[in-house]
Amino acid sequence: MGKLAVKQYLVGTVVAAIGCMSLIALILTLAKHNNLELPPDIQYGMVIDAGSTHTALYLYKWPGGKENNTGVVSQVLVCDVEGPGISSYAPDPPAAGQSLTTCLDDTEAAIPTSQRRSAPIYLGATAGMRLLQMQNVTQAERVMDEVTKTIKKYPFDFKGARILSGTEEGAYGWITINYLLEGFIKYSFEGEWLKPKGGKFLGALDMGGSSTQISFKPKDPVKDPTSAAHLRLYGFDYSVYTHSYLCYGKDQAMKRLQVYLLERNNISQPVTHPCYHQDFTLTLTLDDLYNSPCIEKTGTFDSKVSVTFQGSSNPIQCLVAVKTLFNFSDCSFAPDCAFNGVYQPPVNGNFFAFSAYYYTFDFLGLAPQAPLPQVNSTIETFCKKDWATVKAEHPGVKEKYLLDYCASANYMMTLLQEGYKFDQSNWNNIFFQKKVADTDIGWTLGYMLNLSSLIPPEHPLLITGVQQEQWAAGVFFIVFALFLSIVVIVILCAWNPDY
Numbered sequence: 001m002g003k004l005a006v007k008q009y010l011v012g013t014v015v016a017a018i019g020c021m022s023l024i025a026l027i028l029t030l031a032k033h034n035n036l037e038l039p040p041d042i043q044y045g046m047v048i049d050a051g052s053t054h055t056a057l058y059l060y061k062w063p064g065g066k067e068n069n070t071g072v073v074s075q076v077l078v079c080d081v082e083g084p085g086i087s088s089y090a091p092d093p094p095a096a097g098q099s100l101t102t103c104l105d106d107t108e109a110a111i112p113t114s115q116r117r118s119a120p121i122y123l124g125a126t127a128g129m130r131l132l133q134m135q136n137v138t139q140a141e142r143v144m145d146e147v148t149k150t151i152k153k154y155p156f157d158f159k160g161a162r163i164l165s166g167t168e169e170g171a172y173g174w175i176t177i178n179y180l181l182e183g184f185i186k187y188s189f190e191g192e193w194l195k196p197k198g199g200k201f202l203g204a205l206d207m208g209g210s211s212t213q214i215s216f217k218p219k220d221p222v223k224d225p226t227s228a229a230h231l232r233l234y235g236f237d238y239s240v241y242t243h244s245y246l247c248y249g250k251d252q253a254m255k256r257l258q259v260y261l262l263e264r265n266n267i268s269q270p271v272t273h274p275c276y277h278q279d280f281t282l283t284l285t286l287d288d289l290y291n292s293p294c295i296e297k298t299g300t301f302d303s304k305v306s307v308t309f310q311g312s313s314n315p316i317q318c319l320v321a322v323k324t325l326f327n328f329s330d331c332s333f334a335p336d337c338a339f340n341g342v343y344q345p346p347v348n349g350n351f352f353a354f355s356a357y358y359y360t361f362d363f364l365g366l367a368p369q370a371p372l373p374q375v376n377s378t379i380e381t382f383c384k385k386d387w388a389t390v391k392a393e394h395p396g397v398k399e400k401y402l403l404d405y406c407a408s409a410n411y412m413m414t415l416l417q418e419g420y421k422f423d424q425s426n427w428n429n430i431f432f433q434k435k436v437a438d439t440d441i442g443w444t445l446g447y448m449l450n451l452s453s454l455i456p457p458e459h460p461l462l463i464t465g466v467q468q469e470q471w472a473a474g475v476f477f478i479v480f481a482l483f484l485s486i487v488v489i490v491i492l493c494a495w496n497p498d499y
C-alpha cells in the first residue's frame, strides 16, 4: 500500500466516521422531535366537585409532555361520595371532611404510587356553599377548613379548596366542552398546531341543585361586562357570555314553587300541588321550606309546623305556577334580556345541556334530542299520570327524583324557552348529554386544565416556532454532512480501485 493509499485510507475512515455519526445524530434528532426517546409517563390530576346536593371526585390522566394538545386529558374514574353535599354538614363540619375519605382512598389506589405526589388535587364548591356563605360565613369557613384538612392527609399535590363564583362555574363548563370537542386547537397530521376552521363552539347549559348556568359565544361582543368571561387560550382571545342564576337550580326552584303554592293557598291545608302526581302527598315542616336564603321570609312563624302538599296531576296549572318563579317584564337591555332584568344576547350555535337537564330529559326518554312537539306531549302525558302508575312504571328510580320530574321538566322548558329564548327554530340545537369522549361534562375538567396550566395562554406555535426553525436547520446540516461524506467516499473509491 503506497503513501497515497494510506492517506486515502485515513481520509476515508474519518469521512466514514463522520458519516456514521451524522446518521446516528439524524436518527436521534428525528426520534427526539417525535418524542420517541421514552414512552411518556402518564400524569394524573383530581377535582372534587362539591355540589349543593352531592359531591363527586373526578380522576383525570394525560400523557406527560403532551399537555398542549387538546383532547389528551381524559377521565379515568368518577367516585360519588355517599350522602348529601358538603353544605349540609354545616352543623357538623368535621363530618364534611369525613364524607370524602372513601372516595379519596379509592382514587389513591387507582394512581400508581410513583405518580401520586405529583398529582394535583383541587376542591371546588358551588352554589350550596355560596348559599351557606350568605347565611353563615363562619360555618361556611369551617366546612371548607375541614374538607381541606382531610384532603391534605393524602399523598397528593393539594392545590386548594375554594368556593367558585357563578361566572367561573359557567366559564369552566364552557371550556370543558370545547376542550373535549377539540374546538380550540388541533395538532394536524403535518405536525402543526392549527385553530380549527369554522370556529364553531358549543354553549353550556348547566342545571345544578341551587344554581343554573348558561355560557356561549355570542355572534356579537358581550355588551354587559358583568356577564362576560374573557379567556386567552392557546394565543387566542375569547369573549364568552356567561351567567349564573343563584336560586334557579332545580332543587331551590322546586322549593320556591312549594312556597309560592303554600302562600297563594293562604296556608290552608292540604296545599294542592299541580305538578305532583294524583294521590301523592308530601309533608314538610315550615323550617324545611324556609331554611334557604332563596326564600323570602314574611313575618314570623313556628318552624316546627308541618305542611302537606297533595298532587293533582295538572300540567296546565303546573306550567302556570312554574312561570311565577320568573320575572319576564323587567329589562333595561331590551330586547337582549333573559329574565329578572338580566342581559343576554341571542343564543348562538349548538348547546350541551347537562347535569339535572340531562337527568330529567333522559328519564323522560327525550335525550339527547327530541323534536319540540314530542317533548311537550311527553311531559304532558307524564304529568297527567297518577302516582301509583308513575311508581309502577319506574320501579328502580329513587322517589326523591321521581316526585320532581314533572315539575322540573316544566321548569326547564320555561327557563329554556321563555328565559333563554330558545324556540321552534333552534330547539334542536340543544343536546341533552352527560358525556363527551367518555368524560363527564361539567366545570371540573375546565377548572383543572386552567389551574394546572394544561391550556397555555399562548399558542404553542409561537412558543415552539424558534425551536422548529432550529430543528429544521439542524436536520438540514446533518443531512448535508451525510451527503458530503458519501460523495467523498465515492470519489476516493473511484480514484483508487484497490481501496
Ligand SMILES: Nc1ncnc2c1ncn2[C@@H]1O[C@H](COP(=O)(O)OP(=O)(O)O)[C@@H](O)[C@H]1O
Pocket: 050, 051, 052, 053, 054, 085, 126, 127, 128, 207, 208, 209, 210, 211, 212, 249, 250, 251, 355, 356, 359, 360, 401
Ligand atoms: N338521577 C337524577 N335524576 C334527577 N336529578 C338528578 C339526578 N341526579 C342528580 N340530579 C340533580 O342534579 C343536580 C345536581 O346539582 P349539584 O351539582 O349538586 O348542585 P349545584 O351545581 O347547584 O351546586 C341536583 O338538582 C340533583 O337533584
Ligand SMILES: [Ca+2]
Pocket: 051, 052, 126, 207, 208, 209, 355
Ligand atoms: Ca353542579
